[in-house]
Amino acid sequence: MEGWRKLTTVEGEAQARIVASFLEGENISVQLKSHVPPSVWPVSVDGLAEVQIWVREDDLPRALEALEALHIRPSWEEAQEELLHELENLGIDDPAVLRALRAVPRHLFVPAHLLPHAYADTPLPIGEGQTVSQPYIVALSTQALELGPGDRVLEVGTGSGYQTAVLAELAKEVFTVERLAALSEEAQNRLASLGYRNVRFKVGDGTKGWPEEAPFEAILVTAGAPFLPPSLLAQLKEGGRMVIPVGDRTRQDLLLVRKVGGKVEERSLCPCTFVPLIGEEGWRD
Numbered sequence: 701m702e703g704w705r706k707l708t709t710v711e712g713e714a715q716a717r718i719v720a721s722f723l724e725g726e727n728i729s730v731q732l733k734s735h736v737p738p739s740v741w742p743v744s745v746d747g748l749a750e751v752q753i754w755v756r757e758d759d760l761p762r763a764l765e766a767l768e769a770l771h772i773r774p775s776w777e778e779a780q781e782e783l784l785h786e787l788e789n790l791g792i793d794d795p796a797v798l799r800a801l802r803a804v805p806r807h808l809f810v811p812a813h814l815l816p817h818a819y820a821d822t823p824l825p826i827g828e829g830q831t832v833s834q835p836y837i838v839a840l841s842t843q844a845l846e847l848g849p850g851d852r853v854l855e856v857g858t859g860s861g862y863q864t865a866v867l868a869e870l871a872k873e874v875f876t877v878e879r880l881a882a883l884s885e886e887a888q889n890r891l892a893s894l895g896y897r898n899v900r901f902k903v904g905d906g907t908k909g910w911p912e913e914a915p916f917e918a919i920l921v922t923a924g925a926p927f928l929p930p931s932l933l934a935q936l937k938e939g940g941r942m943v944i945p946v947g948d949r950t951r952q953d954l955l956l957v958r959k960v961g962g963k964v965e966e967r968s969l970c971p972c973t974f975v976p977l978i979g980e981e982g983w984r985d
Contacts (some may be wrong), residue, residue, distance in 0.1 A: 704710070704731065705816070706778055707753045707763050716751035719770065719857055726766050728759045729835050730964065760816045774960040779819035783835055786821055792839040796847075800869035801839060806832075808890065809862040829879050830975055832860045833922060837954070837972060841943040846869050846967055854904035856936065856977070857922035860886030864899055874899045875913050877906040880980060907979030909935045916940060923977035924952040933957075933964060945974045946947045949983065 710716050714737070718729045734751040748796035755763045784798060807818035809832055814824050823831040833841075841863075847853065847870040848880065858864055858878035864887060878884040881903045888901045902910060907929045914935035916982045921932070928946065936942050936959045945952035954969040976983040 703757055704754045705757050705760050707755050707760070708767060708772060709750050709752050710772065710933075711750060713751060716980060719767075719772065721755055722770060723753075723763060724764055725764060728763050728766065729756045730754070757816070761813060764812075764815050770930040776805065776819065780806070780880075783821060787836055787839050790836055792836070792843055794843045795864075796826070796870060797839060797843045800842065800866045801835070803869050804862065804865045806835065806862060809860040809865075826860045826883070828883055830857075830859050830880070830883060832862050834973075837963070837970075838866060839864050840969055841920055841954065842866055842870070844943050845920060845941050846955075847918060851917040854910055854913070854916040854919045854932075855922065856909070856919070856932070858884050858887045858901065859922060861891050861919070863922055865891055865894065865896060866900050868896050871918070872895065872898065875902070875910050875916070876900070877902045877904055877910060878906065879906060905979040907931065907977060907981035911935060918942070919944070919979065921945065922974065923982070924974035925947065925977040925982050928957065928964070929957075929977075929979075929981035933959070945972050945977075949976050954961070 710719060716732050720732060721935065723730045731754045732753055784801060787917045807815055810818050811826060817824060821835050826832050849872060851871045852873045853867050853871045855864055855867060855874060855876040858876040864876050866873055876899060884901055884903050891899055908931045915937035916935055917937050917940050919932055919936055919942040924945040924947060929952050932942065938959055940959050942957040944957060945954050948954055950973065952972050952974060954967055954972045956967045960963045978985050
């Protein structure tokens with residue numbers, strides 16, 4: 701239904717009508733639907749085991765807050781599957797990467813006021829002048845790294861921790877560096893609450909990498925660099941892969957870099973726009 705979004709699915713007609721009554725009391729428009737194709741709506745929900753609750757798109761932020769007050773979880777599965785289908789159409793075809801994206805709930809990594817856009821294929825601001833990357837870029841970067849279960853990965857730019865979690869689904873260990881302490885702490889708490897135990901966090905200049913833990917089979921940089929940071933290249937294992945945006949402050953090319961025989965091979969994956977990579981071997985603040 702155009703202009704409407706599925707909010708959640710509840711068990712039984714009685715609970716559905718209670719939730720609907722509460723939402724309508726908050727001046728939120730509600731429709732109750734059954735698990736049947738939209739082409740045959742409207743249908744009666746009487747006697748159904750499961751009932752979908754739909755709200756107008758403009759009401760979604762307030763409806764999500766209301767659900768929290770009722771201790772009812774919203775239904776994100778449909779939006780997530782639509783996003784994954786879109787990514788597959790864009791060429792993301794590695795089953796392991798798709799499984800990782802399905803396993804990480806992006807709505808837990810975005811600010812509350814942006815929840816309606818959690819599964820839109822777009823970057824979203826997370827505060828401190830930073831963003832959570834566009835899902836396609838996350839998927840493309842992760843797929844290009846060709847991660848194996850024994851790989852150790854360096855991530856430069858923790859941000860909200862969403863990309864970190866996707867990497868952690870695929871690699872043995874993830875070492876993530878963030879220059880902003882507040883973001884690093886929030887991401888650490890978020891990933892701990894989700895049960896990730898194979899991620900180590902560091903606050904510092906990501907352009908210098910994490911030399912104490914080098915070398916790495918893969919490195920992922922989530923901010924735009926003016927050039928390939930020498931420290932990161934030095935910490936990339938022979939045969940390793942690095943994905944990094946390189947260009948000016950407003951427009952970059954997403955590069956796949958391989959170290960082969962001690963030499964660097966580069967391939968452009970796509971044009972992109974990232975926040976600047978700030979540091980000694982990046983942009984000056």
